[in-house]
Amino acid sequence: MKRLTPGTILAALAFAALLGADFYAPRLINPYVYQILWLCGINVILASSLNLVNGFTGQFSIGHAGFMALGGYVSAAIAVFAGHALGGVPAWLFLVSLLSGGLVAALAGLLVGLPSLRLRGDYLAIVTLGFGEIIRTLILNVDAVGGARGFTDIPILRLLLSGASEPTPSLSIVSCTAFLSVLIIYRMIHSPRGRAFVAVREDEVAAEALGIDTTRTKVTAFVVGAFFAGLAGGLFAHTTGYLNPSSFQFMKSIEIMVMVVLGGMGSLTGSVLAAVLLTVLPEALRAAQGYRMVLYSALLIVLMLARPQGMFGSTELRLPWARKGPGKP
Amino acid sequence: MDAHLQTFIQQLLNGVVWGSIYALIALGYTMVYGILRLINFAHGDVYMFGAFMGYYAARLFHVDQRPGVMGTILVFACSMAAAGLLGFLIERGAYRELRKGSRTVAYMIIGTAIFAAFNGAALHLAGGAAVLFGAAGFVAGGIGGVFLERNKRHAPSTSRLTALITAIGVSLLMENGGLLVFGADPKFFPQILPSRELNLGGIMVNSSLLIVLGVALFLMFALRFLVMHTRAGKAMRAVSFNRDAASLMGIPTDHIISLTFVGGSMLAAAAGILVGLANPKIDPLMGIMPGLKAFVAAVLGGIGNIPGAVLGGLIMGISETLVVAYVSSTYRDAIAFALLILILLVRPAGLLGTHVAEKV
Amino acid sequence: MIFSREFRVRTVAASILVATLGVMALAGCQGGGKAVLKVGEYGSMTGGQANFGISTHEGIQQAVDEQNAAGGIAGIPVEVTKYDDQSKAEEAQTAVQKLVNQDGVISVLGEVASSNSLAGGPVCQRAGVPMISPSSTNERVTKVGDFIFRVCFIDPFQGNVMAKFARENLKLSNVAILKDLKSDYSVGLTDVFAKSFAAAGGKIAVIQTFSKDDQDFRAQLTSIKATNPDGIFIPAYYTEVGLIARQAREQGITAPLFGTDGWESSKLTEIGGKALDGCYFSTHQSMDNPDPLVQNFVKGYEAKWGKKPDALAALGYDSAKLLMSCLTELAKQDPEGFKALQGNATPVNRDARKAAQKKLRDLIAATKDFAGVTGKISLDADRNAVKSAVVLKIKDSAFSFATSIQP
Helix, strand or coil: CEEEEEEEEHHHHHHHHHHHHHHHHHHHCHHHHHHHHHHHHHHHHHHHHHHHHHCCCCCCCCHHHHHHHHHHHHHHHHHHHHHHHHHHHHHHHHHHHHHHHHHHHHHHHHHHHHHHHHHHHHHHHHHHHHHHHHHHHHHCHHHHHHHCEEEECCCCCCCCCCCCCCCCCCCHHHHHHHHHHHHHHHHHHHCCCCCCHHHHHHHHHHHHCCCCHHHHHHHHHHHHHHHHHCCCCCHHHHHHHHHHHHHHHHHHHHHHHHHHHHCCCCCCCHHHHHHHHHHHHHHHHHHHHHHHHHHHHHHHHHHHHHHCCCCCCCCCCCCCCCCCCCCCC | HHHHHHHHHHHHHHHHHHHHHHHHHHHHHHHHHHHHHHCCCCHHHHHHHHHHHHHHHHCCCCCCCCCCHHHHHHHHHHHHHHHHHHHHHHHHHHHHHHHHCCCCCHHHHHHHHHHHHHHHHHHCHHHHHHHHHHHHHHHHHHHHHHCCCCCCCCCCCCCCHHHHHHHHHHHHHHHHHEEEEEEECCCCCCCCCCCEEEECCEEEHHHHHHHHHHHHHHHHHHHHHHHHCCCHHHHHHHHHHHHHHHHHCCCCHHHHHHHHHHHHHEEEHHHHHHHHCCCCCCCCCCCHHHHHHHHHHHHHHCCCCCCHHHHHHHHHHHHHHHHHHHHCCHHHHHHHHHHHHHHHHHCCCCCCCCCCCCCC | CCCCCCCCHHHHHHHHHHHHHHHHHHHHHCCCCCEEEEEEEEECCCCCCHHHHHHHHHHHHHHHHHHHHHCCEEEEEEEEEEEEEECCHHHHHHHHHHHHCCCCCEEEEECHHHHHHHHHHHHHHCCCCCCEEECCCCCHHHHHHEEEECCCCCHHHHHHHHHHHHHHHHCEEEEEEEEEEECHHHHHHHHHHHHHHHHCCCCCEEEEEEEECCCCHHHHHHHHHHHHCCEEECCCCHHHHHHHHHHCCCCCCCCEEEHHHHCCCCCHHHHHHHHHHEEEEEEEECCCCCCCCEEEEEHHHHHHHHHCCHHHHHHHHHHHHHHHHHHHHHHHHHHHHHHHCCCCCCCCCCCHHHHHHHHHHHHHHHCCCECCCCCCECCCCCEEEEEEEEEEEEEEEEEEEEECCCC
């Protein structure tokens, strides 16, 4: 058992606060702010899982939205069709559907990860991009999940505590899943085995020479990244209650990648903060109307020019009193 | 002629024409990539910009009312010049800043934003004054930037993803700026060359398609000549091979990089006008999908390789057409991409790319 | 500290920038205390469907400006708050959340694409805010709940109209369909048309698809040509149809093309030119209709925006007109409730406001023979507009009346 450090205590407190969100959040904030908060949660999962692939393992995936779409659609389909068969959607079914969404996405991650044995850099990028487009085209043609019209009437993950009849999605579940995802990815990277990810990024040949199974490491990164993306997709489906293939276009993958680069490649805390920032920023810019996207893109360029390594580079944001972590990646 | 064969040849022709457009755009990607290892995502938007410049040039010089060869050449020249300038500005304003670790442009944009914000929030000025204030901010930001940064050295960025995100930022800026400036509605591209249908033994061809094919081929060969047989082309190849070594040999690498951007952008602008001739509808978002597919084509052919880009573009165009014709138009994109992935799995460095041996 | 001094300076600079933008945002929000009727609108102002969203907005804005110029509703001006959803479903949902829960609008107008209306609709339904979609044609949109209305046809109606027209008036027997795979509008109409046309004894030769961003349809058209159809049904928007027509003629296809209300725009013939001669499309109303209501709209629109209105603008105009006429009625019937709807929502008037919105909903639901630019609108029990369709023929870049079909 590890020593109880201030960091651990703080993390536990934060987790407790997130778990209680369903209790206090709907009383304090209006549904609009509420929605932005859970969107932040979902984006945090997406950004940190992509950081594992692109930032820590140094691969080049631009098809993350494809995994998200797959997870979202699988999870929604299970909840809808099994829900019909059961005459309702019990809590355990959500767990099953979310996890299967993640697992199917992970399987797809394995499929995409395997070519990464042969391909590098931009060639790998094309494969992931192609995969994302293939998934989307397939979904467009499945009428059972709505095709171009979109998948409607997806059961919503209800509030945990208040038992309200209103179908308000649960912020607690989203935020706690986000918290746990980041924690799991963090522990993975900082585990002795997990150092292999960074080794592969820094120098594949040297890593191989050290006895690291680089193939396995890369595929692991893809599978784990895809799993969390699928999970995020499932949460997205069960919070918006509606899915449309156009939500998972190539630009969505790019948006997630922007979060990773802005936060800093190889900085999980950076990814978390960037995900939140880039979810809130477009909302803050809403008043600018037609100029909003122009401002957004100009800001993106400025941020990249002024701070090319992202907000945090490859360092993690640490609390001043926290114990020094196991070294910088 | 057999009806099936006739249809097949017709489809093949459709594919070759559209593939040559992909090829022209792919050339720009591949040239820039070869020299900078940068995926210039804004390239598809340069293609859009070229089409719009052609549109305005044609209206300005009334070529739309008096279609003709001289007018068309004029439109091509104007549009290619404008797009070349844009390519130069993009390289100078964004990618070179990133490469050198300079911050001046960042300050310029911030300056513009702050002045525009003041203008918008407090002064409620009319349109002309807003532009004036924006320009003032731009200059002030630039001067401020130079002043603040005069004694500083920033480490130049080497991350390729950073460059990629910058490129995406430029691309988004152009698309959304285009929506504001050109308007979201599609525009009719004036028919600057008289066109007519030709019947070649049962195969129907519009003369504009043959012009597309001809001009595309001409430009590809012109580029090939430029790269293989001129001093600038030699320098380009040297920079692409090893930038530092080229620099040590006295090659002005920055100029060569600018030249590459200008050249690639001009090709994209030509592709934009050619598309306007064959499919006369242009809109500010028209560059997204062709840009993406041309990029895929460039990678397929072996990115950085000029004949590869042409080959990749043609394969992309023909395979899309044949999939629609003989497999399923519904699954076109999926099948086309699956095909590409398969090709890449067999030849991991693209069709004509050479596998770089890893240095140990 | 892990941050360099330089980074801190930059952080401060960035904060100032963000704060400036924040002040701008706040400045834009102020003045909510005065008596206005706040109406929300969400649509695509950027992204792939921006031209549709902008057209719709121009129609809505024109209706509102006309109303305000005539003294507003019972002396209270109407104010439109518009948000861009970037043509994305999840953005549409967030935009509606902001309109409904942050800005406290009385009612929401939008969207064009059914997929976006399906994402935004549930938010309005949950909050009890009436939403009128100008041009979402998919059946499912109003099934979201009893607060969701529309002023356009639904896919089944228009699909049937065109199937009937093709079979009976054009006497076609072998029709090919070219649909946009990425558009719910196109896919929905294709399904209905194919069924209905087959039921009427016709044959569907082939269904080919394209994607919204395509510029080259030659491969699909060559394949269609090989099946020798006597007509091609293209349920799509004017943005693509013009090019499709050109390329079809270029390939030597002479069969007539026919389509639906997405065709109606002056851009259609501008891009398609002669290729469209002899083609037909169904729509709501001929803009040449001498009815002063239609002519005033066309003239007003041209004067205000400097271009000819398309079907989307007319539908946007009608949706706003319908809402404002119901508000006028509410002001007459229930002055207290109408008062609660003015200005911003406060904790004090919350319940009164909710009740008034419910009354407004009932008034909209009771709409009967509302004289709109796009025809006489009556809302049925499913909150769908019931109105007649007209079929227009294209000749020399002009639309002329061909026939009218009653529901």
